[in-house]
Amino acid sequence: MTIEFRRDLNKSFFIDPKKGEKSVTSEVRYDPLTGHISRVFPFRRLNLHRHDWEPFVEKSRQQFCPFCPESLDKATPRFTPDFYPQGHVRVGNAVAVPNLHPYEKYASVVVMCKEHYVPMSDIYTSMIVESFKAALDYLQIAQKYDADGASYSSLNWNYMPYAGGSLIHPHLQVLAGPRPGTYDQEMYTAACNYYNQTGSNYFNQLIQAEQEAGERYLGQTGKVHWMTTYAPRHVADVTGIFPDKSSIWDLNEDDLEQIAQGIVKITHYYDRINMPSFNGALYFGTQGDKSFSLMIRMVGRFTIFPLVGSDITHMQVLHDDPWTVMLPENLAEDMKKDFAG
Template structure:
């Protein structure tokens, strides 16, 4: 087996106030590609209640929102003509326009539709497909006009817990000459893996996880879903497009299949009380690297009456993800939703 799943266990032994012995296990898992560690910690019964933003939507929507129909075509900026003669890119109800406060040399914002507040269960496969297809078209336009921009990603902050500052659902498309830390590490380790095993890493991961079945969730068309072995959050859903190694390899049907899988992931998140999340689709434009298109999606939430963040010093300063949830157990829950929706 070319993909190595490695872990270690640590035990903390102590007593309660009555003198009864207690043992707590911390399981440390190492990412099969990067070697980065994640910790599975004791779950005392994480209970998450999704927030209801309907009142906030009434206060922030319509004329107060730059992405709502009242303002979209009046105030959002436009791309230069080499990207599109129309100034913005459209696909169905999805619209792509420049980010006024860019994170990179190229930064498009994609809105899904004119609906200001969309709950998880209200997203349709068409909404998701069109938004990501529009994002792909923007990346392709950038690739045509700027060959130096080799690092692309499609990123989704959904609802405030994720860091999203506008309630209206949207995604960010980043194309840069400089990789993010994640992209740089994945590139370095993928090249090393290919040299050692003569196989592209994410293809190998796809084949291995499908064969083992422990974290395997399901497959729709050319999109495979599984749970990450060393999770970056309390769930960590991973999608791999094993036949797509470039933004140009993705067809509309692939985004349709991806959207259907996302809907199933939303269902298992809702079952656990999660509503907000961060997601990223990573697409390499580097001709020197063969890398399958892949996705990571992790829920974000707050805990208790103090609305405590799910991120602590471990994640933010030690760069060490924590998870109360066991990947194999989450995958088993998700398989049920994939099987039901495909039956």
């Protein structure tokens, strides 16, 4: 059982009003781990216009922000004393508070920094390290408090409104519950099957396969390996793998620094191509699970037309088929210089 980069090329034929009969090739790729399909339309370049967030930011400054330092203590909820007596989990400038609108049994929002607005170009490593540490502290507290009810964790970042971020002030969505998310479960099951059949960790094998293929492999920040994702879940999909780390108990501050360095390279790349928003996630394995390695995933978010469009269509919402217009191999070629040196 080896890692297979499987894809189907589909030719479609039509009469172009200007050029006559024409054929166009589209691509369906299969995620080498889960088999989930992803549609790739590689024949259009995604030239994004620079999006100016300033008017939104200015408006948000005039309205009330519960995450700004002068309001945070008064305006955000606190953890109950039996869960965490101090009420808020603080690491440097980052603060974890309960989510007012929980959608999982344990749900926290981590306010990442004191600044109300951090432009994409200015995202810095210590805001990531401190906020990820606060998130991990929260997840560990939840797991100690309720081992069965908080056994599956995730750490998520929706940067700015196009990615679903409802407040400008940088914040993370941190979740723990008794069951994993749907995609998470697919990965756990497939990684476990792979491990049982081969005796190897899929993610270690993927690093090796991508290094050998060379087309998508980007480089390392510390021990973390980065690559563009073979079967993307959205545009500019980048995967990071931290070998020999898996659960929320495995990461120290130095590890978070290595992860943060990679994320900053990706966000600076997004800024360079005018990608206005992104979603990011850390997927954790359960403690002691040798079949799963910590995975970091980043995808760009944009609008089809500025301000009024959406980059999510019937394909994702009604058919569960992700798509991208950026060929992962072209993306890697473009990003490699950000990871070099």
